[in-house]
Amino acid sequence: MKKYVELKNQQREIFHFKLRLATSIGFILVLLGILLARLVYLQAVRHDYYQTLAESNRISLVPIVPNRGLILDRNGVVLAHNYSGYTLEINSGKTANLEKTIDELSTLVNITQKDRKRFKKLLTERRNSDTLMIRNRLTDEEVARFAAQQYRFPGVEIKARLFRNYPYGEKTAHLIGYIGRINQTDVNQLEENELAANYRGSDYIGKTGLEQRYENELHGTTGVEQVEIDSGGRVVRMLSRTPPASGNTLVLSIDAKLQDIAEQSFGNHRGALVAIDPNNGEMLAFVSKPGYDPSLFVDGIDSQSWDELNNSPDVPLNNRALRGQYPAGSTVKPFMALAGLYYKIRSPERTISDPGYFNLPGSSHQYRDWKKGGHGIVDMFKSIVISCDTYYYGLATEMGIDNIFNFLSRFGFGKKTGIDLEGETSGLLPSQEWKMKRYREKWYAGDTVSVGIGQGYSLVTPMQLAYATAVLANNGIGYKPHLVREIRSSRNSENRLLEINGKFDLKLNPADVDLIKRAMVAVTQPGGTAAQASANAGYPIAGKTGTAQVIGMKQDEKYDASKINERHRDHAWFIAFAPAEQPKIALAVLVENGGHGGSTAAPIARKVFDYYLLGKIPTPLPDTEENEDDQHD
């Protein structure tokens, strides 16, 4: 009985299944019918229409590339713009013998070895069957000469194109960046972002700097022209046109003149300068020395120029302001002192007696002060003014690495500042956790000692140090730093002011900040480490000098600049803000192998301040002589 029921169920089940299967087959037949109907419609009913489109005259969509947006400084000075010029271009598909054609062309227009090399490079990395540029910026005479002989060169033509130009050249190279030809990597990215359609016909895309970061604003919207072409590919008539919309204009907070002066003030030195308005996080100057000529990259750099740039011992392609990581040296001391007050480790009045060195309890290893024999009795105020190392060895040891890490990271040490440029590095603020991860080793008390004077494991970027200085200048209230303050639309007169965001308050004790600031003012007064560079300024400057060791010193060695290879000399730092009581500008200056902060870095800061606060233009050009006085840093 039971078996019978089961069997019946099975049969019923199979019957139900087959019913469902039959329904499915019906469903598929309906789909098939839809496809057939549509195919008959397209291929039989509408065939003539599509035949016309495809065969006799072809409709072609010609993209119209928009003009790239401009980049202006805060006063409207142009930092990047476009100009039109003529290029000579070769369609490699229609040209039989490229070498021969180029040789013949060179009798009409000037084609250098660099042009040839660049053309070869373009040939290997082209992304479609477009024409490739052999010469740009033709003179009127060259255009005329070629036009007369054009019949000899099938597949070679002259085109009017827009070129990107950077009037400030290498002075703003690390800031503005450059555009370059779209390569395969760019194409893949655009496709993934669903932007490929808007780049049809575009040859260029932002590669570095602001050109890269604000690519979406600068590029604009590509227009399209629907044209009829005959079977030879010639345009017969235009059917419709959607005009392109130019890219938006970027207005920076940078002051081009200030940038210029800062850049010149470095003379032959390498280094970086970052200046910020502490009241809103606007960037005022952003210099990395040496720069490079960005226009080299716009049409594809030839390998010779590339090698020169890439192998130069000065590493001009390195954005020192954004990516250079250096020990902060003594510039960290004001922040360390503030931390000591914050955690109530040291009162301002407490003094130490400096014998010229520090040693950890139970150890004979001497951490030496820069001044042999020491500074005598030192309190917090004096420790900043004369930059006493021994004071900070002890303070760091008492505070411990955890407190140091917690306090300094609030000022942005060890973190990216979030400035609107790609590729920022985060420096290094060491912690117990970091050392365990990096070296699989626990943190030793000895590691903390050198962190106290900005040496040891710790590293900062000029950008970071300028940012921390701006936060200190504004009494612990900080803003996310930004270069672009306004985006002007090309379509309407709508200007988007970028909101000042990322505001935060470290909630510092005003009395603590006041003490540190007074000490930093004293640094620039007679008796301080930056007195000379700040003399007769007419406004109070608060600053701190610093020296970053490039090579380690043995216990019994003495640093002697004259004996050391120039490249191994210490890096000079100066952080400062002015006017001290109502700061309008805060900055960090780094001079690579500059030796003393007070003698090489501080004078640069002074020129920047003089221009920004007083409108004073430095004359004559700054001397690059170093005065080897007895000052430390």
Next chain:
Amino acid sequence: MTRRQLWLRFIAHIDPPLLLGIVLLMTVSLMVLHSADNGGWGRPLNQSFNIVVALTCMWIVANLPLHYLMRIALPIYIFGMMLLIGVALFGDISHGARRWLNIGVATIQPSELMKMGVPLMMAWYFEKNEASLTLKNHFIAALLLLMPVALIVRQPDLGTAILISASGFYVLFLAGLSWRVIGILLVAALASAPVLWSMLHDYQRHRILMLFDPSQDALGKGYHTIQGMIAVGSGGIVGKGYLNGTQTHLDFLPERTTDFIFAVYSEEFGLLGNLMLLGLYSFVVGRGFMITANASTYFTRLMAGSITLTFATYAFVNIGMVIGILPVVGVPLPLISYGGTSMLTLLLGFGMLMSIETHKKLVKT
């Protein structure tokens, strides 16, 4: 063992009609790729390699006994879910979409695995509960489907999510989901359309909107549809002849070796060629339905039905997209588009169909 015996053993689990249909479609693939490659042999050669690999895998699966297929259903599903969760948590983001999982040596796309894994799991689940199927079982099976689909929608990969949903729905349907529930689901789907719409990414909405007016995006995806339709329409009744498609050879047609390969074929072989191609597809699908009808167990019936219906759906969605009745979603034309992954997934399915057909015979004798 004589040579003949060896040979018989080798082909014992191959289903000749199905293999014939598949091989004919593959031949079409190589021919069209040669044309789409502007007369080059690079793509056809690579595709031949893909075909050999996929056929080998098909042979292996066809030789696996049925209980083996059942045994791997749960592990594959769980493995696939773990990978999908892995993608959601640690996947490589490539511009807004998180689809790939980096496993050190290579990046993999777990959603591809689930194209087989989901119907396998659901069929396995129904088989386990065959004795007393209730609405509750359907509900649980639907959950088994929705969990991976939700993860794939979130990636976001709408095309794959829809196709996996379809293959899972076919299992539910064949397992006897009542018409009333289907009706309710349909109404619910229509009602929730506005909500779904708001959840879509901008580019996905854009693609759907564009279907109604391709000229809106004439330089982007709309360009594909417009040029695809011109290619198909200008092919006419008999086509322009092999290697003579102007749309193809004058570079008007985008993605012509992958998603838009049907346009290349259509332009050169015309409506007659299309009838032949649809006939070939119908032949393969018809054979699949026969295998489904003759399948011996509940699990194999559901599995065979789902594989066959899904195959037909792929073909419909791709052709529909090229001729402008469906939005442009990245679905290749099965067995013809260039690419190894989809070829492999499809032939694994056909391997299962063959196993279902041939092992049943062995059981009987």
